Amino acid sequence: MSDLTIEQVEVVPFAIPYRKPLHFASGEVRTADHVLVRVRTAGGLVGHAEAPPRPYTYGETQASIVAVVEQLFAPALVGTGALDREEHRARLSRTVGNPTAKAALDMAVWDVIGQALDQPVHRLLGGYAASMRVSHMLGFDRPEVMVAEAQRMIEEHGVRTFKVKVGQQPYTLDVAVVRALREAFGDTVELYVDGNRGWTASDSARALAEMADLGLTLAEELNPADDVLGRRWLVERCPVPFVADESATTPAEVTREILGRSATAISIKTARTGFSESQRVLHLAEGLGVEVVMGNQIDGQVGTLCSVVFGAAHRATSRRAGELSNFLDMSDDLLAEPLTISDGELAVPAGPGLGLRLDEDKLARYRQDA
Template sequence: MRITQIEAIPFKVPLAQSIGKITSSIWSMEAANHVLIKISTDEGLEGFGEAVERPTIYGETQNSILTVVKEWLSPQLTGLDPLDSEKIWERLDKIAANNTAKGAIDIALYDLIGKKLSLPIHKLLGSWDGEKVRVSSLLPFGSPEKIVSNALERKQRQGIQAFKIKVGKDLNRDIKTFIALREALGDEAILYVDANQAWTPYQAIKAIRAMEPYGLAWVEEPIKKGDFEGKLRVANQISVPILLDESATTIEEVWQQIRMGMNCLINIKPSRTGFTISRKIMHLAEAANIPCLVGTARETGLGTAAGIQFATSFKNILLAEVADFEIYEHSLLDNSLEIKNGYAYVPSDPGLGVRVSETALKKYQIKLE
């Protein structure tokens, strides 16, 4: 089997009307401005992946993803066997950065391999559970009352008992919101916060210490991602782990922080490291006895399916942030993903286990200048 074509198809799926707009401390969004990666082979099989535009985090836009796939990555990979992952990544790594473009290509290749072998991807990766994974849901900025209402609705409708709260704009409001959530959800809920690098070390220590008495589980990227020494100082003065996210995009930076002795967890996102590099980061974490999460980049149903496949493959996964694909007016899938009783259930069909809706893709596909 040989790769014959790699296509990059830009699309724009608006957020559902009831949501409108989502913000964090460093970005805001009103739609999924993403890119569908489609890889074809000489055997007629096709594999799909979803590349996520995140200019404030990865420096990638829809235009940059299209350009690097068309002009650089596709010529490097055409003619190769999809099973030769090490050879493929040796060529991908000749091009610097472009994390989500590479990650989506890797996911599409695994989708192909799964279809070729008639196996879901979790069977190729390890299939620790092979059925379901506990999920957490992201709670974006808003009034404390709105955030609590959102969490209670998700708990009632889908049994979700783990939530990530975006923080970093207003410390007093952040603390008030966290306390309100704890009081509304009870002690059994897992609550953690994501500052998206918004704080200084001093602000981080102050904020985290204020939340710790109310059952803060961990804190995600409290300060600038590249300030490893500052992050270590913060970690040494709080009682909860730091969740590495924006600073966990390569094997090298993950290893550098692990060997510093930082009390940490690792948020693995297949959307930026594919399955191949994500698996290597996972094994590095296992060797250091560090638990992991599977994170979200606000993917549609296609990217979410990749997260579920990965999350059900390894025993070292605490939670998967795969409950929020419903924020969009369409998942881009013909078949649905199932979340109930606080768990996401892995699709059992070959590859990613989901089918891209051609009708929806035609509706949401866009043409870039």
């Protein structure tokens, strides 16, 4: 095995426009202002991952991710071994917050370990399935526009599970959109809703009642978790699993939300918990007896690849369709071999590590620090 001492940590900010703005209750995204993280070892191995900043959710920006990695996290990791993952966790946890920066470093290190062992990270994590069913996020728009987008995803990619963004106009547009989708596709599609904390508890209860005949399978973050009593009141009345997403980003928060009866299911996003912390969240959820769904941080293809590697590796995360299609909304991407969704599924790459290969010309074109 080559020398696995971490010799360098590099961050490359890049920007790729979306084909159209993505709208949801907590904000909108027009450009993927992300950060590519590279971990290099003394033996010549290079691990990659993607950090997508979401300032309106976690407080991180592209500039803050670059700064915290260069100033604090890289010095903490250089000189350690790639296998010293628990030591990495201890050192990075001295700095509060910065979840996507920490997650990207963790996944890049796992990429190095897989390459060193000549094994896919997917197998090292569990290797349960070779692919995952895909759920597509439908952002805010008029009902006819969202129906047309769903039809396109069905025809072009075979996707039949849709996460519908709500949280703005509960008694008019939001419910109308979900109803239009159900009327257009009947029982041939799965629908669930995500409010991004945009409704109140009473708005949420009324909207759920108005959608009671639409066969929803999940309801995610309809109102803020900080509305403690209102959230508990709502969850008690919710007829489907109530998913904690941005309110449950650590094992401690998962414990708080589930035991506090503020959620009955958990969204796992490798973009904010990497592979190591995502396994902690998953195992805790299994121990508490709650369902999980693989979420998406509006990742590019590098981040989406990490999500499917983790999600397909475990039985519990493979049960539901994972949110793995947002990269299709980007006008370009960084992989030399682009991801492909076929028959509603995304396959796990077969190569060692994460199995990815970057298009260096594209990275040079989109990087922001050159």
